[in-house]
Amino acid sequence: MMTNAEFIEKERARLLNDMEQVNAELKNLRDLMQSEVDIEPDEGDAEVFEREKNAALIAVLERRLKDIETALRLIEKGEYGICTRCGKPIEPERLEIKPDATLCIECQREVERLNRRNRPQRQIEW
Numbered sequence: 001m002m003t004n005a006e007f008i009e010k011e012r013a014r015l016l017n018d019m020e021q022v023n024a025e026l027k028n029l030r031d032l033m034q035s036e037v038d039i040e041p042d043e044g045d046a047e048v049f050e051r052e053k054n055a056a057l058i059a060v061l062e063r064r065l066k067d068i069e070t071a072l073r074l075i076e077k078g079e080y081g082i083c084t085r086c087g088k089p090i091e092p093e094r095l096e097i098k099p100d101a102t103l104c105i106e107c108q109r110e111v112e113r114l115n116r117r118n119r120p121q122r123q124i125e126w
């Protein structure tokens with residue numbers, strides 16, 4: 001059985017590792033976008049589609065990076081693993097799957113439900 005401090009240290013290592021990966025991926029995608037801008041203007045649908053896909057992916061990764069940074073800040077403040085919405089502990093199994101989670105599953109569902117009402121096709125995160 002792990003102590004809480006050990007658990008948090010493990011999560012911190014995972015978050016830092018994730019952050020590195022997301023940053024590297026973002027850099028690759030941005031370089032790709034940059035080089036695609038220089039291609040001839042009569043690009044086909046495939047290229048346009050590819051670029052839109054990359055732009056969407058960048059947006060997803062940027063959001064994830066923000067979540068990771070928030071989680072790391074919460075660790076510094078000693079508030080990691082506590083739901084930022086209702087103040088209850090976030091389920092450890094949830095943190096295991098998603099170390100950058102800042103909401104408990106109940107609040108996450110509630111937020112997703114509210115978001116879905118505004119944006120019908122938003123995807124659930126876990």
Ligand SMILES: [Zn+2]
Nearest residue numbers: 083086104107
């Ligand atoms: Zn909550």
